Amino acid sequence: MSEPEIRIFPNLDEMSAALAARFVAAANERSRREENFCAAVSGGQTPRPFFERLADSALSASIPWTRMRLFQVDERAVPPDHPQSNYGMLRRTLLDHVPAAAANFHRMEAERANLSVAALEYEGVLARELRPPQNHVPRLDLILLGLGADGHTASLFPGTPAQAERERWVAPNFVPKLNMHRMTLTYPVLNAAAEVAFMVAGEEKSRILQEVLEGPLRPELFPAQGVQPASGRLVWYLDRAAAERLSNARRSAP
Secondary structure, three states: OOOOEEEEEOOHHHHHHHHHHHHHHHHHHHHHOOOOEEEEEOOOOOOHHHHHHHHOHHHHOOOOHHHEEEEEOEEEOOOOOOOOOHHHHHHHHHHOOOHHHHHOEEOOOOOOOOHHHHHHHHHHHHHHHHOOOOOOOOOOOEEEEOOOOOOOEOOEOOOOHHHHOOOOOEEEEEEHHHOEEEEEEOHHHHOOOOEEEEEEOOHHHHHHHHHHHHOOOOOOOOHHHHOOOOOOEEEEEEEOOOOOOOOHHHHOOO
């Protein structure tokens, strides 16, 4: 496992532009090899400008959407039209504007009564689309993650069952402090990716970001620390406000 890369930008817009450029370049690189580009994306407020950029007609025209396979990192157990639905945000910012993206998007059906069955079926989707070798974990080309104020990422919250999962690729997860059921990709899938990109913005994330990047390794308390790709690239995209508490060495990293 290599050291994570730290990239710091003046604001969220510039950070989103840089990640969108990386996304487009990686997708086109795979397309030139006549291979699909497979990515899992997160919800929340921070990635909204990133998805809006991908939906912009000028940039969208340069993306090989028919060679794209898009998946969800996690989802809340709410209907897809619910205000808290990650899919709903993705639909409004990207999928409704780019039909080819919508055609190749695989939604987590976390609103179903039996989340365990829904999670197993989503594992089947990953197996069908990514075709991992037998007894291997599927390898996504890119996974986009966020960082919660408590150090969680995806729907891997401290002390919850999915955080301890090492066999399943997709797991249901109940988060007691939120009194909410969720569905999430697990560490085996996150850490098998070719590239993982965290997006973190805002001064309110600066303290937890410092703890995750520079504090002791305690993934049981800060699940984001458990994301350590075995043979992939880990990149933290940060705005200046989120990075303000990091050491000078971190903030001056290329």
